[in-house]
Amino acid sequence: MNTENKFIPNDYIQNITDGKFSWSAPSNIALVKYWGKKNNQIPANPSVSFTLKNCKTITELAFSKRDQSTSNDNAISNFSFDLLFEGKLKEDFKPKIEKFFERIEIYLPFLKEYHFSINTQNTFPHSSGIASSASGMAALALNLMSVEKLLNPAMSDNYFFQKASFLARLGSGSACRSVKGKVVVWGNHQEFSDSSDLFGVEFPNTIHINFKNYQDTILLVDKGEKQVSSTVGHDLMHEHPFAEKRFLQAHANLSKLKTVLENGDLQQFIEIVESEALTLHAMMMTSLPYFILMKPNTLQILNTIWKYRNETKIPVCFTLDAGANVHVLYPENVKDQVFQFIKDELVCFCQNGHYICDEIGDGALQIL
Numbered sequence: 343m344n345t346e347n348k349f350i351p352n353d354y355i356q357n358i359t360d361g362k363f364s365w366s367a368p369s370n371i372a373l374v375k376y377w378g379k380k381n382n383q384i385p386a387n388p389s390v391s392f393t394l395k396n397c398k399t400i401t402e403l404a405f406s407k408r409d410q411s412t413s414n415d416n417a418i419s420n421f422s423f424d425l426l427f428e429g430k431l432k433e434d435f436k437p438k439i440e441k442f443f444e445r446i447e448i449y450l451p452f453l454k455e456y457h458f459s460i461n462t463q464n465t466f467p468h469s470s471g472i473a474s475s476a477s478g479m480a481a482l483a484l485n486l487m488s489v490e491k492l493l494n495p496a497m498s499d500n501y502f503f504q505k506a507s508f509l510a511r512l513g514s515g516s517a518c519r520s521v522k523g524k525v526v527v528w529g530n531h532q533e534f535s536d537s538s539d540l541f542g543v544e545f546p547n548t549i550h551i552n553f554k555n556y557q558d559t560i561l562l563v564d565k566g567e568k569q570v571s572s573t574v575g576h577d578l579m580h581e582h583p584f585a586e587k588r589f590l591q592a593h594a595n596l597s598k599l600k601t602v603l604e605n606g607d608l609q610q611f612i613e614i615v616e617s618e619a620l621t622l623h624a625m626m627m628t629s630l631p632y633f634i635l636m637k638p639n640t641l642q643i644l645n646t647i648w649k650y651r652n653e654t655k656i657p658v659c660f661t662l663d664a665g666a667n668v669h670v671l672y673p674e675n676v677k678d679q680v681f682q683f684i685k686d687e688l689v690c691f692c693q694n695g696h697y698i699c700d701e702i703g704d705g706a707l708q709i710l
């Protein structure tokens with residue numbers, strides 16, 4: 343049964359007054375992009391990502407039972423939580439969490455019974471232009487699942503992580519790919535029998551050794567606020583003239599990438615991944631309103647990568663998010679050469695010379 347209903351819990355067995363958990367959840371980088379969604383955070387097409395290792399959010403969740411008697415009508419009608427970012431109260435993050443709680447309350451009926459203190463921090467700078475919504479929502483969802491597991495200790499690990507991904511998706515679509523490693527598929531696809539629009543699943547087959555510890559150096563070209571929020575961005579696909587063809591292409595690219603991840607064909611990998619990145623930006627350039635999210639330095643980087651690859655035949659490629667930053671992807675066995683190339687020829691295009699070194703990771707970890 344792959345419907346939302348399986349995530350509505352039966353009555354809880356335990357009565358718990360307070361407690362504290364902490365989880366770290368990583369960011370992820372999509373290879374086949376999620377761009378366009380239907381109601382309730384259902385993706386318009388399936389996507390696949392590498393889970394990262396170093397870029398992560400660490401969230402601590404303390405909870406304590408609220409006093410029902412202080413409420414007027416005996417039924418507590420609001421959520422109660424504090425939100426701290428790096429130890430300081432952060433009022434402007436609260437509406438997003440409030441909305442998240444509203445969306446997931448039916449799946450976590452205990453939410454209004456507790457006061458929560460959420461203390462969150464990222465391992466990457468907040469102003470780096472790296473979205474923390476994926477790692478942040480995944481870390482929060484995992485903490486909330488730890489609370490639910492206390493209330494219902496019989497819960498299986500499989501259900502725990504599947505529901506964490508399901509809840510994270512309701513906070514931010516790509517967050518459902520930030521629970522597990524190393525490669526995660528989200529969205530129904532006919533060649534992945536367990537795939538679902540409701541949560542991410544681990545890539546089911548053996549991944550070729552060429553992708554072991556695959557490197558991702560994130561070049562920070564523009565660290566400013568996002569020019570297009572993801573909500574606005576996904577909406578652009580609704581009346582988009584190329585939408586249907588794009589969604590079909592994502593299915594086809596995921597099929598091809600499935601084979602490539604198994605057979606290790608890096609030339610094919612590069613072709614699919616770079617084409618996906620450019621298609622994402624092409625969708626933004628051809629929607630109404632239209633946007634160009636690359637900066638001149640983004641293009642400089644892409645051209646320099648192509649030149650280097652042509653000259654050296656080293657299989658380094660790029661992918662992009664909905665912004666100007668560039669993720670440089672390359673195998674571990676050429677790490678030293680490529681990193682030297684990045685320092686010599688690409689870092690000059692980064693804002694203040696900033697970049698982040700990352701690689702494929704194993705998924706979220708419970709700290710407490």
Ligand code: DP6
Pocket residue numbers: 371372374375376377383389473475513514515516517572573576622663664
């Ligand atoms: C370009 O997951 O941030 O990074 O569901 O509205 O929170 P919401 O969107 P979000 O979109 C990510 C889009 C992307 C591609 C991807 O990660 O697949």
